[in-house]
Amino acid sequence: MRQTPQREGILRVLNASDRPLTVEEISARMGEDRSGLPTIYRNLERFILEGWAETMLGQDQVMRFVRCNSKRHHHHLECEKCGRMVEVDFCGVEDSLRQLEIASGFQITKHQLSLFGLCSDCQTAEKRH
Ligand SMILES: [Zn+2]
């Protein structure tokens, strides 16, 4: 697929970040390739449809964007302490969802999980205290 400088710029910023970013933060980090916020939004929407990025609603209720490397269904974990986000390349809750389907009579077609915790670095730092 042909990449415009804007698209490349946005992907570069998302790839370089280990935590989700707001549109304003993405714009600020784009440097030379910076385009208007509406253009960045439009590109991000495309990325989400293409599976290259996801939106994340933070605990502060602010919407941020994160780069997705996995092409299949997966989840992200966010560290409550340092804000780092880690992608895990699998789901892990499918069996539980099957139980939910049985209990509810629903056919579950999609789900999103917000997972928060302490990353391994922050756990180590806590233990040193
Ligand atoms: Zn993702």
Ligand SMILES: [Zn+2]
């Ligand atoms: Zn952490």
Ligand SMILES: [Zn+2]
């Ligand atoms: Zn899942």
